[in-house]
Amino acid sequence: KKYEAIVNQANNSEVDAVLITGDxxxxxxxxxxxxxxxxxxxxxxxxxxxxxxKAFKKKQKEGAEPKDLDALIKSELEKMDNPEKVQEMxxxxxxxxxxxxxxxxxxxxxxCKKPVYAVTGNHDPNFIxxxxxxxxxxxxxxxxxxxxxxxxxxxxTYEMVPGVPPYDYTHLxxxxxxxxxxxxLEYNRLKDEKIDVLATHCGLADRLERDTxxxxxxxxxxxxxxxxxxxKLNLSGHFHEELIKRVDDILQLNPGSERVYEIDMDKKDxxxxxxxxxxxxxxxxxxxxxxx
Numbered sequence: 001k002k003y004e005a006i007v008n009q010a011n012n013s014e015v016d017a018v019l020i021t022g023d024x025x026x027x028x029x030x031x032x033x034x035x036x037x038x039x040x041x042x043x044x045x046x047x048x049x050x051x052x053x054k055a056f057k058k059k060q061k062e063g064a065e066p067k068d069l070d071a072l073i074k075s076e077l078e079k080m081d082n083p084e085k086v087q088e089m090x091x092x093x094x095x096x097x098x099x100x101x102x103x104x105x106x107x108x109x110x111x112c113k114k115p116v117y118a119v120t121g122n123h124d125p126n127f128i129x130x131x132x133x134x135x136x137x138x139x140x141x142x143x144x145x146x147x148x149x150x151x152x153x154x155x156x157t158y159e160m161v162p163g164v165p166p167y168d169y170t171h172l173x174x175x176x177x178x179x180x181x182x183x184x185l186e187y188n189r190l191k192d193e194k195i196d197v198l199a200t201h202c203g204l205a206d207r208l209e210r211d212t213x214x215x216x217x218x219x220x221x222x223x224x225x226x227x228x229x230x231x232k233l234n235l236s237g238h239f240h241e242e243l244i245k246r247v248d249d250i251l252q253l254n255p256g257s258e259r260v261y262e263i264d265m266d267k268k269d270x271x272x273x274x275x276x277x278x279x280x281x282x283x284x285x286x287x288x289x290x291x292x
Contacts, residue, residue, distance in 0.1 A: 022121025203236030
């Protein structure tokens with residue numbers, strides 16, 4: 001419903017484009033983890049046979065502890081000649097589920113008359129950009145020009161979804177909290193780009209203010225890029241609570257999951273100016289305007 005409301009708003013307003021700052025498939029972490037767990041158990045059952053399935057369901061019905069269920073699965077895996085096959089089967093089942101979900105989201109954006117841009121979030125698998133035809137992923141297909149303003153994008157995120165194998169989430173490994181930024185693939189991809197605005201999944205201020213994953217040490221890739229390029233505006237997502245914050249001379253805008261920003265900006269003498277931010281509450285009920 002939120003995406004449908006965004007598309008409707010874009011089609012009936014003078015906005016130039018729509019930007020989604022990651023997690024287009026933002027299922028609750030537990031939902032993906034739970035789905036993979038079920039897929040994994042089903043895969044074990046297909047290889048191990050009916051007796052294992054009966055024994056597992058019986059223990060579940062009796063209220064067995066998770067550690068006891070895990071022990072039953074581990075015992076069965078140890079008997080198998082090729083236990084890796086089970087993991088592969090579970091992974092393919094999860095991928096099939098995600099492909100279906102991504103395709104449903106893509107259908108909604110097909111009706112959008114304006115360009116739709118995005119960055120890959122930590123809930124989004126690597127292949128999301130290959131499936132979504134309407135959405136241009138900035139970290140996959142490159143920087144864009146919107147009304148003379150160059151907008152680049154990088155995931156800048158590293159939180160793995162609990163319970164989900166990492167096969168389709170290699171983008172979560174490209175960050176630098178210590179060491180050489182030059183080792184980052186994303187930094188090298190963008191270092192020669194002309195950038196006015198940087199879209200990231202997790203924002204710079206988020207890392208400093210709210211993130212405890214790496215002891216509040218920010219990803220130096222996005223910080224270095226913005227400093228090198230003189231970028232003053234970071235559009236972000238990831239955290240579900242709204243945040244408007246400055247880090248040095250860089251302004252980060254994150255509407256959170258319950259709001260949508262309509263940002264009026266232009267470029268004068270090589271500088272980007274934010275003239276107005278109209279704030280919409282989910283599902284796009286206007287709640288305020290900021291011109292500060």
